Amino acid sequence: MHFEEMLTLLVHKGASDIHLHAGMPVLARIGGELKTVSQSAITPEFTTSLVEKLCTPQQQARLRTFRQVDVAYSLPGLTRLRVNLFYQRGSISAVMHTLSSEDKDLSKVSLDAEYLEFFRDQRRGLVLVTGPIGAGKSTTLARLVDEINTHHTRVIVTVEDPIEYLHRPKRSAVIQREIGSDAVSYEKALLAAMRQNADVIVIGEIRDPATASAVLNAVYTGHLVLSTFVSSDSSSVLNRMLELFSQGERNINRVLLAESLLGIIHQRLVPTTDGERVPVTEVITMTPRIREALKQPSQTDRLREVLREQGLEGYQSFDENLLSLYNKGRVDYQTARLYAQNPTQFELAILRQSDNQGFGDWADE
Secondary structure, eight states, X not given: OOHHHHHHHHHHTTEEEEEEEBTSOOEEEETTEEEEXXXXXXXXXXXXXXXXXXXXXXXXXXXXXXXXXXXXXXETTTEEEEEEEEXXXXXXXXXXXXEOOOHHHHTTOOOOHHHHHHHHTOOSEEEEEEESTTSSHHHHHHHHHHHHHHHOOOEEEEEESSOOSOOOOSSSEEXXXXXXXXXXXXXXXXXXXXXXXXXXXXXSOOOSHHHHHHHHHHHHTTOEEEEEEEOSOGGGHHHHHHTTSOGGGHHXXXXXXXXXXXXXXXXXXXXXXXSOEEEEEEEEEOOHHHHHHHHSHHHHTTHHHHHHHTTTTTEEOHHHHHHHHHHTTSSOHHHHHHHOSSHHHHHHHXXXXXXXXXXXXXXXX
């Protein structure tokens, strides 16, 4: 079977990720489970051939220099894939993640309309989409861009490594730049975006101090900046970002980040009743009380307690969103309880629903 035929078959089977490692059979993650989908092992020659098929000369040079590279690959009329090529045990490996810019896929993002409207209508500030690797952050980021593109006339400049979702111009002009082929680095592309008449700047991921500093500079020059950041917990996002900076820079950057943030969307993927996965989100929008808490290290560590004290204003808990998906039949009871941050309180919330008591007296934990 040819390479494109294999990918097409696996995408039709619902594969979210495809693993190609020399000496192993083809592996695919379908419905969240990793499955063997071929009988014979992949040869080193096959994975080596992928480099020329998938990479430009510049990307091939990056692979040789850094021993890994991210690229995008399209199956026309079907989907796009984000591909990570890397060396392991002297051979090339490829891990491919399926993407799509179809409206039906972006609609799977489970953010409530009030939050989508809030973030899309902002003119200045920083919005972070956070979560562990593979949590669907890029899809949520693409949905926010699509909302702005649909409802506002703005200049949107995206900087990605690689470009994952292709945005057709609707009401906005969307300029998409890819690290490697269109730009040297996130930092330099960010600085250039500020000279390109951008209203909205989208950064695929904040990875290093230079990018984080450039993001703060973009916010303070009047831009709306959307980005992702890898984090296991929403309350630890600020501290994790500050770790990018030297000890001497952290205090001032803590204040700058607290003042810049518009909100944090933290998410994890949860299996659905139809065998797919849906992002379950925790959303924090900034209020004066939250900003003050973020400026103080002792208060940041008790962020959820601060949220409870102010009556959940500007806050949607992970378990609240999970309950909503359960009520819609998208997630079954066993799965919802397994993924709930506070399983006991989640059970009680289900029992209390008939009394319409909601989540007022608990915010995750």
